[in-house]
Amino acid sequence: MEEDFQWADVTANEIIKRDKKSYVCSSGVSPSGVVHMGNFREIITSQLVTQALLDKGKKAKHIHYWDDYDRLRKVPANIPKNFEKYIGMPLSEIPDPFKCHASYALHFEKEVEKYLKKLGFKIEIIRHSEKYKKCVYADEIKKVLNEKEKIAEILNKYRQEPLEKDWWPINVYCEKCKKDSTKILSYDGEYEIKYSCDCGYTNTIDFRKIGIVKPLWRIQWPIWWHHENVDFEPGGKEHYNTSGGARITANEIFEELYKEKHPVDLKYDFIIIKGVGGKMSSSLGNVITLKEVLDIYEPQIVRYLFASTRPNTEFSVSFDMDVIKIYEDFDNTERVYFDEKQITNEKKLSKEKRIYELSYIGKIPKKIPIQPSFRHLTTLLQIYEGNIDKVLQEYHKKDVRIKERAKLVWNWLEKYAPDEMKFKVKDKIDIKLDDKEREALIKVREILKKERIDELNLHNKFYEISEEFGINPKDFFKVAYSVLIGKEKGPRLASFILEIGKSRVIRLLDQL
Ligand SMILES: [Zn+2]
Ligand SMILES: [Zn+2]
Structure with a gap:
């Protein structure tokens, strides 16, 4: 086997060591607000690793779950204040603040899903709320309830104050008010739970029949991995704190419960907004969305950005003059792919070629595609005041890439280009000349x-x-x-x- 230098390939090799007939890569995001580029990194990291497995001739699939049975914790910046009344309810049961989808969660999920195909993703989407409401994980839930002491012991290693005796590894959503302001009164060791809610409601339920139980999220991970035979799931940097990060404890809990090695993991860093730094957060409202990025960048260049950057590196998605440089870098990588002589260093060459393969959507053609320069398009488009048909005439070709790229360049000129890049050709001489x-x-x-x-x-x-x-x-x-x-x-x-x-x-x- 050739040695691998691209990070998704290196991770795929790690996964293949598990020596299975087929592999499952997973990713998960809570649609608690706008799903931004920081969240997207979770999804694309898993997607590129899945692609790497497939390219190595392995059977593999990527399943992405929306953690939409998670509770609303905080009302994000762009959501009406009166949504505070839904705090404590599952995201899937809250109405869409924008009134265009069946629920709060679906609104934010669909905003991302509609672009995944464009990005060439091979992905299976799971909505956790549907699974939980259908009681799919009842047996796993029974297991964590029965082994809660072991779980508490692991969590307590990292806690200053140990968990209370009546701690449970699950939340119960009240059937009446739909919130999780409930208390578990008793558990029969099988499938029956008695709970009471702050709203005054009390009931005893069989959690094989009534899907109102949601494991705490550190415990949800092991359950999910076990149920879906997950081999790989990346995790955000913030979950890897060695003094009890959620992912660290989830890995330990998984191994304790199921007596097998936890899935391969990969820590990924933040995507930052240039010049700001730190974590994007939908509750603060300082986010960049996939839509905004795809307004400027070709889908293959979005893949390229992630395929060419190691996950443990923080980076920013640029909207300023760097956009031109990123397009030039991509075009250059493409030229290297089609004409290897440009790079003599074997390692560098093999890496560049793999980055291109992972970025290109669909079957790579035999001949290099036409490369309309981003910078040149800024000139042409401004000369023709955004008339893309006239720009296409300049190239004497009807090529999809020119047309698509021209649209993106025009978006960039209208929204982000600095003034010194912009001009309009005059039809009148309106200055004084000597x-x-x-x-x-x-x-x-x-x-x-x-x-x-x-x-x-x-x-x-x-x-x-x-x-x-x-x-x-x-x-x-x-x-x-x-x-x-x-x-x-x-x-x-x-x-x-x-x-x-x-x-x-x-x-x-x-x-x-
Ligand atoms: Zn909507
Ligand atoms: Zn209630």
């Missing part, structure tokens, strides 16, 4: 009218003209840009004029 400047520009017009001229020759002419009229070339360019776009700087002037089109520039200069 005689020398006028004469110089008239000369430019004559050249454009007369000659078939290429970029280099036109560029050289600018210096000749500057000299002829005694203008400092720097000032000549300033004037030219001011006339064309009302700014002192712009894209390289000669190619810019040819891109705008000689006739359009002549029409403008005819006003002199």
Whole structure:
């Protein structure tokens, strides 16, 4: 076997050591508010590892669970304050604050799900609420109830105050008020629980028949892993605190309960908002969503960002000028994939190729796809004021990638591009010119009218003209840009004029 250098491959090798016929990778997110890029990292980490297993010829699947039977703990920043009345209820039982889905949880789940296909994900989605309401985990719940002392012992190792004697590893949602403000009064050792609620309701239920029991989340992990035969699940950095992080204790509890090795794990770091740092949090409202990212980045580049960054590294998703650099990096990786000679270092080459394979969606073509440069598209699109059909004509090709990329570039120009990148080609000369400047520009017009001229020759002419009229070339360019776009700087002037089109520039200069 070839040695692996890409992180998903390295993790896949670790999983394969479990030596099974098929493998299950999982991920889980609580839809307690906007599902942001930090949460998305959990999903894509598991997806890329699943892909790596499949690429190694193994049977593997990715199941993602929405932890939507989790309780609402806090009302996030963008949700109406009066949702406080639902605190303590399962997310799946709370109405959609935006009134477009069947529940609070579904609203946030669907906002992500609709993009997963676009990203080429092979994924099975499970809603925990459906499982719990159907009492699917009744036997596992019975087990944790009967072995709660062992579980408490593990948790207590990390606690200052030990858990109370009447601690239970589960929450019960009241059948009447739907909240978890309940107390377990007794358990018969089998499937029967008696509970009372702060609302005054009391009942005895069989949890094989009534699905109101939810294990605490440190205990839910082991139950889930066991029930679904999970081989791999990544975990956010915050759950790995060595003094009792949730994932650390969940791993221990799993091994204690089921006497087998816990699933392979992988700690992933935060996605930050550039210049801010720290964790994104939907309760604070400082988040970037998948939708916002896909408004600017091609789906393959979103995969590329994660495939090329080791999970234990914090990184930011950029919306500033770095976007151009990221597109250039991706295009470069693509060129390396199709022309290996660019890199002589074996290790680096093998890694770049794998990153490309994991990023590309669908079957990789035999020939390198067309690579419309992001930066060049910013110029063309602004010349044509966002008319994508005209931009496509420039390429003399109807290519899906050009069209898609052009849309994203236009979004970027409208929402994020810094002012110095933006321009609009003028159709009127609206600045005052002195005689020398006028004469110089008239000369430019004559050249454009007369000659078939290429970029280099036109560029050289600018210096000749500057000299002829005694203008400092720097000032000549300033004037030219001011006339064309009302700014002192712009894209390289000669190619810019040819891109705008000689006739359009002549029409403008005819006003002199
Ligand atoms: Zn909705
Ligand atoms: Zn109640």
